[in-house]
Amino acid sequence: MRALSYLLITSMKNAFFQLVKKPVMLIVGIVFAGIMLMSMIFGGSRAGSVSLDLIRAGAFGLLGFIAYNTVSKGLKQGSTFFSMPDVNMIFTSPIRPQIVLMYGVIRQMGVSSMATLFMCFQIPNMRNLLHLKALGIFALISGWFFLLLVSQILSLCAYSLTAPYPERRRAGNIVMYGLIGLIALALIVYLAANGGQMKAVIDFFGLSAVSFFPVVGWINAYIFGLINGDIVSAVLFLLLTAFFPALCIALVRRTNSDYYEDVLQTTEMRYNMRQALKEGKAGAKNMNLRARTGKSGLMGKGRGASVFFYRHLTEQRRTGRLLLDFSSIIVIVIAAIGGIIFRNLTQSGQMKPIEMQIIAVSALSYTLYFMTMTGKFTQELNKPFLYMVPESAVLKLFYSNLSTVVKSLLEGAIAFSIIAALAGLPVWYIPLAAVLYATMSQMYISISILTQRIQGGANSKILGAFLYLICTGILVVPTAIIFGVLQAIFYFSNQNLLFISYLATIGYNLTISALVLFIGKGILKDANT
């Protein structure tokens, strides 16, 4: 263990000194810590009254989704706690595999802790919306940490115990989907017996029997046990949560000390993806997708610049995701949760429909800010074809972005339909909000092009992110102002004309995006700019 503790301690020590040596990183770190501290002390003055039962149901859904996603990925393609240097230097050294596995778990605890840090930003909301005290906040944050850690451990164990045996893998899938089917069936039966109202759904997740649903139910029971002051129950469910992964690890240790192969492929894949991302290689994000070749040939009839759009469609078809991807699922889930919260708030008279409309469009457009940077266009810029094809630069920019914009349109149509249906918003809102959302996607892409045009050959991620932020401020703030001012004017003059504020904002976005495309077309002059 001496070598492994040396490795962990030295890595941590060097990470700290790196932070001190690089002032930019240090400043970013201090700003980050400052924001987090400020948000803990001053953040969120608005007191709300989202019911704890609703949060319990929502938490069950969110925890369940993350656990399912992690464990099913583990069953399909494996999971790993390890890095490529671990494979090259630790797996081949005379250290016992059982000790190496423990090192992996400790390392994973560190990774989960970092992922939990971001939950601290939500402390003001936990305090003000849920009226949680210190113990309750601790419960939510620690519950999140346990879920991340336990689902990763289960994912690795599930793969390690089932990978070499197809029949075991089938059994693993049957158990996982059987459990999901069981809770779905129980929910349907409960709804049928209790009138099928939304309240019944919320009540269902408060039943003590649901607390015994493996891992997700236990962690939820731990969290809400602490929040409700039922410490004994919380501790018991925490022990159950800790015992189960420990049992799985013990099982792996006893039955499969030869687990290196089980993590090797995933580790290599993750390493290659990270390297490709670091080097800015195209398609890095798609490296771990399973692609089916299927029908040969590009979809559609694209020629010239439009061929980029059809190529993107063909690639999407091969990964079996049509135009929607994981980020779309996140947006749709956010929309569904938001729709339920909006409905409760309007029913209790705390929010007006117009506020909901504005918040929904603004919040989802805000999420696009983070998602557009990783779209198809960014990948396209790292391949030579966009520069080489003898077509108009503006058309090439347009078509290489089209799949992202169409994706946003589809995503928006689904998300705003859900919100409108749940919160009872007018039908005209759905297409207008979806188009506005799609034009916001085009705006962010245009800003990305502009940023790269300004940056030229300087390949600095920090400078790039800074310029992107500045350009977003300059170009998107007017979007918000136009939208906000027109909404206010029509709200007080004639509410039947509220749709004009959407049309005007869409018009502004399209005009600015087109202008930026013309300004930024020089980006395709050569691969260095």
Next chain:
Amino acid sequence: MLIVSNLTKKYGSTLANENLNFSLDSGEMGVLLGPNGAGKSTAIKCIMGLLRFSGNIEINGLNNKSEAAKRIMGYVPEIPALYELLTVEEHAEFIIRAYRLNKSAEAYADELMVRLELDDKRKKLGKELSKGMQQKVSIMCALLPRPRMLLLDEPLVGLDPHAIKELKLILTGLRDKGTAIFVSTHMIDSVEGLWDKAFIMVNGHIVATRDRKTENAGEHGSLEDLFFSITEGRE
């Protein structure tokens, strides 16, 4: 030193290695040649104990996955991945601890760093090194425990001419001192003149073996001729 018997490795329904049989004595250098996708890296990973397989692999009479076997093995992987937050000399320190090496290993680490021109990069973190430099650190880590069985997977890729020359000198020196060396490569000219045994691998099978000891000089032409006659189907 190395005995591989009936080694078969399957990934699902894909057969990567089928029924491989070969051996290597102490003080011998074996080269595993083959086109891309022939199964060379899989065979090396099986020998290193990173993969499950059917068949039997012995290192100096020991099961290749045993701690005792790993203690006498060194491995230069195809992908020279280093710990990003460990410096070059800390990588050496880590290996010294992991293999429980004695004090003399520190002096050996210094010697290797000088020979591989890593001396001025001692304080550099893994993430600050170029691909070639990472490969050199990877080689240093493999050599540090003074392995009696050294496996190298495409070791010359990314190295500069000086490093290639130095590595060849190191390998011949180790071989002369009794280390068994097994190199996988598709750069035939880089191992011409160094090998004692050559195994040519195509589609997961060893299709030809040459042993320098048992053949007269130039009897079968160069290794390159043999390789192309097999892989391109020439007579």
